[in-house]
């Protein structure tokens with residue numbers, strides 16, 4: 001190959017692309033990020049900040065499927081659908097329904113857990129190298145409910161998997177929950193405290209620190225839109241962009257919910273959809289002594305949203321909207337949650353400081369695509385981390401670096417293969 005623009009070109013500078021870039025640099029490689037947007041400014045900026053190593057269940061299960069009609073019928077429910085998008089979405093929905101089969105759920109649990117159990121170590125390396133310790137917290141998150149019976153049902157379905165995989169947790173009755181989080185209403189019946197989780201108190205700042213480390217080490221960022229793969233004599237030699245061709249020995253596709261076309265260019269048809277989500281930033285509720293009213297992120301089960309105390313306010317994150325990545329945001333979706341959020345946290349002020357929408361990149365079996373292309377072994381994939389991209393970005397970066405270096409990443413990569421059966 002003639003002169004290259006970088007050893008590795010990484011498409012997409014979200015948390016996944018940044019993590020790949022940093023772990024590749026640890027191997028002494030020259031890395032260029034290619035993204036028209038600023039690093040970490042997409043979906044990776046607006047999430048709830050939870051390093052959710054306790055999330056072992058896939059998103060779509062038989063229980064969720066049964067609940068879908070009820071969810072869609074509830075205006076403030078955790079799932080909404082743009083009906084005009086249904087014909088395009090239907091094949092993904094069918095595959096997601098098929099992926100609730102016992103064997104596929106089992107594969108998903110094993111696959112998520114294998115990544116989650118390595119996630120903290122990978123974050124800790126990056127947090128330490130990037131000097132991001134002030135953004136990293138270890139209070140764990142709590143899943144709470146207003147309804148005792150719903151909480152009991154949730155615990156019955158969730159705790160067996162947590163016990164099986166040795167995930168640290170504590171069941172809290174009403175009293176214990178209020179000792180932990182006195183700002184929550186006495187209406188809240190109890191909860192599940194996932195004590196081993198970690199929190200990032202400003203996801204955008206985390207990406208900024210990672211990007212600063214990347215640039216300090218000589219990494220480059222080209223603000224270009226990637227349109228395809230450059231292929232010469234059957235071999236991938238780089239990327240076709242809106243501003244010319246870039247050449248490299250290795251290419252990593254980490255473009256989040258926008259990765260499917262690039263995977264197709266390498267010969268892999270992946271059923272990737274966006275589970276869109278929203279956040280509202282609200283003023284930080286504080287007690288008379290100025291302490292935050294919420295000490296840790298709280299998942300409010302009915303109807304399903306998160307309240308996360310962040311460095312610059314309280315973040316309310318919504319459930320899932322199924323719609324095209326191109327559709328205009330509908331901020332009525334998260335705003336409907338405000339009065340419900342006040343039932344959980346009476347000190348919450350319903351004054352929206354800012355609002356945001358992003359796209360969780362999701363495959364029907366809830367597992368990401370991580371690995372190399374069979375057809376083009378110098379093309380690597382790192383996308384589809386659904387609700388867990390912040391959690392699993394760094395471990396994904398480490399695996400990609402291992403693959404590029406020819407090291408054994410030490411886990412069964414067939415679970416995440418780009419040509420697996422996704423349902």
Ligand SMILES: Cc1cc2nc3c(=O)[nH]c(=O)nc-3n(C[C@H](O)[C@H](O)[C@H](O)COP(=O)(O)OP(=O)(O)OC[C@H]3O[C@@H](n4cnc5c(N)ncnc54)[C@H](O)[C@@H]3O)c2cc1C
Pocket residue numbers: 011012013014015016017034035036037038040041042043044045046047048049050051052224225226227254255256257258259275276277278279317318357358359360361382383384385386387388389390391392
């Ligand atoms: C409301 C909400 C709450 C969430 N909460 C959590 C949480 O608490 N914990 C957790 O672990 N996860 C959470 N997630 C999920 C997590 O945010 C995502 O999984 C993660 O951000 C995906 O990261 P990414 O790097 O793959 O994609 P992105 O952050 O979307 O980055 C992809 C990048 O690729 C670029 N790109 C796209 N197409 C091209 C192209 N053709 N050429 C060049 N560049 C391109 C984009 O500009 C973008 O910068 C949440 C998501 C949402 C929406």
